[in-house]
Amino acid sequence: MEEKQKISSIDEKERRKRRREWIIMVVVGVLAIAFTLIASQIFNKDTLPLSANIFVYGISSINVILILLLLFLIIRNVVKLFYEHRRGVIGSKLRTKLVATFVGLSLVPTILLFLFAINFLSYGIESWFNLKIGDALNKSLEVAQVYYQQMEEQAKFNARQMSADITKSRLYEKERVEYLKSFINERQKNSKIGMVETYFDAQKEKMVFADVEHPELIPVTLAPEMIEDIYTGKEKSTIQATNIGDAVVGIVPVFSFAVPSEVIGRISVTYVVPKGFVEKLRSIADASGQYGRIKLLKNPIKSNYMITLSMVTLVIIFLATWFGLTLAKEITVPIQDLVLATNRITQGDLDSRINIEADDEIGLLVKSFNQMTGDLKKSKNSLEEANITLERRRKYTEAILRNVSAGVVSVDKNGMITTINRAAEKMFDISAEKVVFHNYRDLMMPEHLSLVDEFLQEMKESNESLLEKQLEVMLKDKALTVLLTITTIADEEGNDSGIVVVFEDLTQLQKAERAAAWREVARRMAHEIKNPLTPVQLSAQRLQKKYGDKLGEEGSVFKECTQTIIDQVEVLKNLVNEFSRYARMPVTSVAPNDLNMVVAEAVSLFQDAHKDIVFELIQAEGLPKFDLDAEQINRVMINLLDNAVAAINKKNGRVEIIVSYDEQHHKAGVTVADDGAGVPSSHKMKVFEPYFSTKKSGTGLGLAIVSSIISDHHGQVSVADNTPTGTIVSFVLPVSSV
Amino acid sequence: MKKVKNNYYGIVLIFLFVVVSLAGFPIHAHAIEPEIKDILITNDMENVLLYARLVNGFKPDMELAVLAGIPATFTMQLDVYQERSFSWDKKIFSQEIKRSIKYDNLKKTFSVSSSNKKEPVIFTEFESAQKAMADFNGIIAAPLSSLTKGKNYYVMIKVKMDKVRLPLHMEYVFLFVSYWDFETSWYRQNFSY
Numbered sequence: 001m002e003e004k005q006k007i008s009s010i011d012e013k014e015r016r017k018r019r020r021e022w023i024i025m026v027v028v029g030v031l032a033i034a035f036t037l038i039a040s041q042i043f044n045k046d047t048l049p050l051s052a053n054i055f056v057y058g059i060s061s062i063n064v065i066l067i068l069l070l071l072f073l074i075i076r077n078v079v080k081l082f083y084e085h086r087r088g089v090i091g092s093k094l095r096t097k098l099v100a101t102f103v104g105l106s107l108v109p110t111i112l113l114f115l116f117a118i119n120f121l122s123y124g125i126e127s128w129f130n131l132k133i134g135d136a137l138n139k140s141l142e143v144a145q146v147y148y149q150q151m152e153e154q155a156k157f158n159a160r161q162m163s164a165d166i167t168k169s170r171l172y173e174k175e176r177v178e179y180l181k182s183f184i185n186e187r188q189k190n191s192k193i194g195m196v197e198t199y200f201d202a203q204k205e206k207m208v209f210a211d212v213e214h215p216e217l218i219p220v221t222l223a224p225e226m227i228e229d230i231y232t233g234k235e236k237s238t239i240q241a242t243n244i245g246d247a248v249v250g251i252v253p254v255f256s257f258a259v260p261s262e263v264i265g266r267i268s269v270t271y272v273v274p275k276g277f278v279e280k281l282r283s284i285a286d287a288s289g290q291y292g293r294i295k296l297l298k299n300p301i302k303s304n305y306m307i308t309l310s311m312v313t314l315v316i317i318f319l320a321t322w323f324g325l326t327l328a329k330e331i332t333v334p335i336q337d338l339v340l341a342t343n344r345i346t347q348g349d350l351d352s353r354i355n356i357e358a359d360d361e362i363g364l365l366v367k368s369f370n371q372m373t374g375d376l377k378k379s380k381n382s383l384e385e386a387n388i389t390l391e392r393r394r395k396y397t398e399a400i401l402r403n404v405s406a407g408v409v410s411v412d413k414n415g416m417i418t419t420i421n422r423a424a425e426k427m428f429d430i431s432a433e434k435v436v437f438h439n440y441r442d443l444m445m446p447e448h449l450s451l452v453d454e455f456l457q458e459m460k461e462s463n464e465s466l467l468e469k470q471l472e473v474m475l476k477d478k479a480l481t482v483l484l485t486i487t488t489i490a491d492e493e494g495n496d497s498g499i500v501v502v503f504e505d506l507t508q509l510q511k512a513e514r515a516a517a518w519r520e521v522a523r524r525m526a527h528e529i530k531n532p533l534t535p536v537q538l539s540a541q542r543l544q545k546k547y548g549d550k551l552g553e554e555g556s557v558f559k560e561c562t563q564t565i566i567d568q569v570e571v572l573k574n575l576v577n578e579f580s581r582y583a584r585m586p587v588t589s590v591a592p593n594d595l596n597m598v599v600a601e602a603v604s605l606f607q608d609a610h611k612d613i614v615f616e617l618i619q620a621e622g623l624p625k626f627d628l629d630a631e632q633i634n635r636v637m638i639n640l641l642d643n644a645v646a647a648i649n650k651k652n653g654r655v656e657i658i659v660s661y662d663e664q665h666h667k668a669g670v671t672v673a674d675d676g677a678g679v680p681s682s683h684k685m686k687v688f689e690p691y692f693s694t695k696k697s698g699t700g701l702g703l704a705i706v707s708s709i710i711s712d713h714h715g716q717v718s719v720a721d722n723t724p725t726g727t728i729v730s731f732v733l734p735v736s737s738v
Numbered sequence: 739m740k741k742v743k744n745n746y747y748g749i750v751l752i753f754l755f756v757v758v759s760l761a762g763f764p765i766h767a768h769a770i771e772p773e774i775k776d777i778l779i780t781n782d783m784e785n786v787l788l789y790a791r792l793v794n795g796f797k798p799d800m801e802l803a804v805l806a807g808i809p810a811t812f813t814m815q816l817d818v819y820q821e822r823s824f825s826w827d828k829k830i831f832s833q834e835i836k837r838s839i840k841y842d843n844l845k846k847t848f849s850v851s852s853s854n855k856k857e858p859v860i861f862t863e864f865e866s867a868q869k870a871m872a873d874f875n876g877i878i879a880a881p882l883s884s885l886t887k888g889k890n891y892y893v894m895i896k897v898k899m900d901k902v903r904l905p906l907h908m909e910y911v912f913l914f915v916s917y918w919d920f921e922t923s924w925y926r927q928n929f930s931y
Contacts, residue, residue, distance in 0.1 A: 144844050223859065238860065239845045246845075285844035289807035292843070296806045 091332030102324030152237035155250025200265030350377035407503035602637030647676025831880035
């Protein structure tokens with residue numbers, strides 16, 4: 001139950017986690033698309049204020065963060081899958097295969113497309129920056145630049161020429177200003193020189209000679225640094241934009257005639273590049289400049305496109321991985337659940353169910369599995385019920401068999417003992433463990449085996465399924481009278497399944513019957529015999545009295561004969577009395593007595609009477625007083641000791657008397673063992689019968705009386721051989737708690 | 739299970755760290771940072787004048803960009819503060835001076851214009867133009883009339899290069915790679931009146 005709860009909580013957690021991941025994925029995707037769209041809209045604006053800059057930067061950063069988050073989720077899942085695969089988690093192999101297949105299927109075309117796109121892009125971008133185009137643009141620019149250079153050189157050349165003439169003619173002097181003016185005008189006219197400007201230290205004023213073609217041209221302001229350079233003797237040029245076009249100015253120093261190295265002024269010549277032409281040149285320059293700028297960005301643009309393509313490729317691969325993982329999970333989770341559920345079922349938990357709802361074949365499989373589990377449970381329950389009923393019946397049957405007083409042994413058709421009940425174990429003094437599943441032929445004594453074979457043959461010949469026989473057997477020095485009933489067992493189809501043998505122990509019954517019969521005989525005999533004995537004895541006594549003294553010397557024979565009659569009648573009377581005593585045994589009256597003491601009393605009597613025989617008494621320790629008739633047990637001991645002494649037919653005989661106490665089974669036992677002649681096996685069965693004696697002068701009732709007394713005490717008596725010689729007679733009495 | 743979780747979370751974190759580090763790497767691609775040196779505060783009859791020089795302001799790839807015709811603009815942020823013992827220092831003057839350089843590929847001249855001058859200055863040599871861009875000479879920090887005798891003041895200056903306008907708004911695309919723009923840290927120069 002706890003495991004079921006644990007499993008269901010894990011399922012719930014897993015479901016929540018998956019839902020969370022799915023939500024994150026969707027949100028990431030939507031945000032990324034939204035931000036990209038917003039950013040692309042903003043990109044279209046021409047001018048961007050600072051706040052928009054920050055905003056766009058922010059959006060782009062968020063975009064990257066979102067992509068990283070996606071990457072993180074994917075990587076996390078892939079790493080988790082890797083570790084699960086290593087650990088051999090159920091479903092991980094299939095999941096890995098599915099993900100690998102998805103990724104592989106998407107990877108190959110994606111990478112091919114990526115490579116193709118990169119190459120195509122590179123080729124395209126490279127073609128934009130075609131050498132020819134670049135070259136053409138550069139050359140066009142060069143042409144424009146050369147034009148300006150040439151203009152500058154031309155200006156400087158003309159200025160240089162005029163400077164040299166001015167120096168030579170000392171036109172820089174104040175007095176020669178007019179000559180200077182006419183010189184410059186003439187030069188302007190002849191050489192088509194543009195605007196001329198002069199400045200001489202001596203004159204301290206700038207003179208401007210306007211360009212005839214461009215009279216509106218304003219003189220260019222020279223930078224102080226440039227003027228400084230000129231005064232160091234350098235020639236300079238500059239291009240400045242004016243309202244009518246570009247003014248190309250060449251400025252050269254004017255040297256002193258007297259001191260050729262001394263700069264005493266400067267002269268500049270200005271040519272105008274018309275506005276229209278400037279614009280054309282400008283457009284060439286702009287085009288070239290733009291090309292140059294874009295060319296500068298060629299590699300960054302390429303890198304940017306590559307990065308973008310790579311990111312898109314990665315996103316595709318990650319999405320493929322994600323779909324693979326999701327699909328794999330959808331397939332493997334039910335399979336995992338199925339495997340777990342199967343394991344649980346094998347361990348006996350038939351209440352487990354899989355809680356997956358799907359409308360595809362997986363759902364069908366899950367449904368079928370759940371149904372199968374339910375059916376299994378039902379079958380198991382009915383089987384269990386049937387087993388319980390069967391078990392109950394079996395136990396009942398066993399209890400009956402166990403408690404029935406007759407021994408029951410079943411043997412299968414191959415002779416294998418299949419069952420043996422307690423009564424049979426007790427009867428034959430065997431243990432079930434040692435005989436069950438053994439063949440009876442290996443266990444029985446040869447003489448008993450031959451009997452069994454005889455009976456089986458008889459059954460076979462008579463074609464009867466039942467055979468009843470009464471027989472007397474010797475089992476471990478114990479004589480048994482048993483009523484044997486053999487029944488064959490057949491199954492429903494009538495095939496032989498073995499036999500059942502029932503043993504009813506008639507020994508005690510027979511003994512009791514015999515004893516009762518003998519008692520009856522003894523009683524009748526005693527009665528019949530005793531009746532005429534008294535008159536005979538009295539008649540003999542009367543004759544002796546009347547005629548004994550009157551016969552004189554011949555009266556001695558008369559006296560002898562009558563005396564013999566009287567004596568023998570007395571003997572007969574004793575015999576009859578003994579029989580009568582046997583026939584009418586006194587009623588057993590039990591009382592708590594110490595068995596040790598009772599036995600010791602009897603032994604001490606014999607010890608005194610038979611000093612040549614060793615009587616060894618071993619008493620039981622811890623034997624409590626229990627209910628027994630002390631007088632009768634004393635009689636039993638006397639009879640047993642009497643027999644023992646009679647059996648010892650030699651000097652220095654030995655009689656061992658052992659009193660024992662079995663506390664566990666509440667039994668007290670007495671054993672009388674002698675080293676006399678012993679009792680032959682054939683006689684052992686009869687020793688407890690009345691009028692059976694091996695003694696010359698025995699009545700044959702001693703052991704019968706012992707057997708009767710012990711039987712009245714609900715005990716058992718037995719006889720066995722002593723080693724090396726002799727007889728052991730034992731009796732066991734139940735010890736009832738006082 | 740816990741150990742396995744830690745393992746793969748560790749791997750994921752390491753991966754992210756590497757990615758972020760690599761992403762941030764190009765930002766720190768510049769080995770030598772621009773600095774403001776030789777800061778001098780002086781004055782004329784009317785104003786407090788600042789002299790300073792920006793060094794390492796022009797990187798090789800920036801020079802290429804300028805030569806390709808992309809204009810570059812430096813902005814000097816200049817703030818004058820009065821030191822005060824018991825409260826925040828008071829800002830008494832603040833100005834921005836923008837200085838731009840643009841190459842004219844037709845005339846092969848560099849035009850350096852400044853926000854505090856009307857006319858741009860033309861240079862034929864790139865070095866001279868760079869020097870003109872980097873040297874901030876005689877910048878009016880504050881009029882003397884706004885100062886109080888006996889007080890301590892300090893000037894905080896910083897130079898940054900404005901975001902370059904690339905064709906096709908590429909400056910917004912190359913977000914993680916800032917090729918040219920930079921910003922110096924604030925420099926302080928104390929003076930007393």
